[in-house]
Amino acid sequence: MKVQIVNKSAYPVPAYATEKSAGMDLKANIDEPIVLGPLERAMVPTGLYIALPDGAEAQVRPRSGLAAKYGISVLNAPGTVDADYRGEVKVILVNLSNEPFTVNPGERVAQMVVARYEKVEWEEVEILDETDRGEGGFGSTGRV
Numbered sequence: 001m002k003v004q005i006v007n008k009s010a011y012p013v014p015a016y017a018t019e020k021s022a023g024m025d026l027k028a029n030i031d032e033p034i035v036l037g038p039l040e041r042a043m044v045p046t047g048l049y050i051a052l053p054d055g056a057e058a059q060v061r062p063r064s065g066l067a068a069k070y071g072i073s074v075l076n077a078p079g080t081v082d083a084d085y086r087g088e089v090k091v092i093l094v095n096l097s098n099e100p101f102t103v104n105p106g107e108r109v110a111q112m113v114v115a116r117y118e119k120v121e122w123e124e125v126e127i128l129d130e131t132d133r134g135e136g137g138f139g140s141t142g143r144v
Helices: 064-070
Strands: 004-007 024-027 034-036 041-051 056-061 072-074 079-081 088-095 101-103 108-116
Touching: 024 041, 034 041, 034 088, 056 088, 064 072, 079 088, 088 108
Parallel strands: none
Antiparallel strands: 004 041, 024 108, 034 101, 041 088, 056 079, 056 108, 072 088
8 A cells, every 4th residue: 555654754754674564663753852750641743744545544553662661652552543634643652650761862652553444334223133242241251
């Protein structure tokens, strides 16, 4: 899929790290470090502007290394960039640890996955079809 991008950042456009990577790293396009205290959040600019084709979205997701090592996540994970949005892609980072975390210029702060989606056309009915699971949810299928 071709996606138009305007790169106003100091860094190259995002790229896949390996042949089978689903996401591309997004970098903090900041002039000075941002210190996130425990439970603090910040909008981190990327300097990227994209025009997705109709029927596609970009999902902004946490990086597993930042989450596992430092408790850093994307607050609205996954954040959605819609096909008609033309503003700067920003990452809402949150520090879920008990220690301050410093975001440095050029740091990989999130990953972006571009995916196709289906539009829903609601069909109102009086009753839904039966399944074995029924209304069971939130742990109802047990642990294996």
